[in-house]
Amino acid sequence: MPQRKGIPARLNATDPQTGATVPLFNPCTQEWHRHFAWSDDGLCIIGRTATGRATVEALRLNNEWLVGARRIWISAGLHPPLE
Numbered sequence: 001m002p003q004r005k006g007i008p009a010r011l012n013a014t015d016p017q018t019g020a021t022v023p024l025f026n027p028c029t030q031e032w033h034r035h036f037a038w039s040d041d042g043l044c045i046i047g048r049t050a051t052g053r054a055t056v057e058a059l060r061l062n063n064e065w066l067v068g069a070r071r072i073w074i075s076a077g078l079h080p081p082l083e
Contacts, residue, residue, distance in 0.1 A: 013058035015050040023024040042080040043067050 012021050025035050035052035036045050044062045047053030056062060073079035 010058065013054035015054045016057050017053055018050060022050045022054050023077060024058060025051050038080045042074050043070050 006052055010024065012023055014020070026034075030051070035055070036046065038044070039046055044067065045056055047056045055056045058061050060066075070079050
């Protein structure tokens with residue numbers, strides 16, 4: 001995993017539901033749909049597993065900027081992705 005100088009790679013985070021430390025999602029070895037789902041309106045990513053929940057929180061996948069971008073993508077018919 002590439003690292004920026006002086007910034008260590010983050011491999012684990014806390015599951016907000018259980019408080020357990022779990023590995024972050026690895027797109028090279030794990031399937032997205034097993035760990036995540038889209039909210040009904042397509043604006044937010046929902047963690048389905050401890051790894052999914054921890055990844056959503058640690059990487060701020062539902063921050064204001066990303067939700068706003070998704071809103072634009074939805075209006076343009078580009079979101080959510082089919083797979």
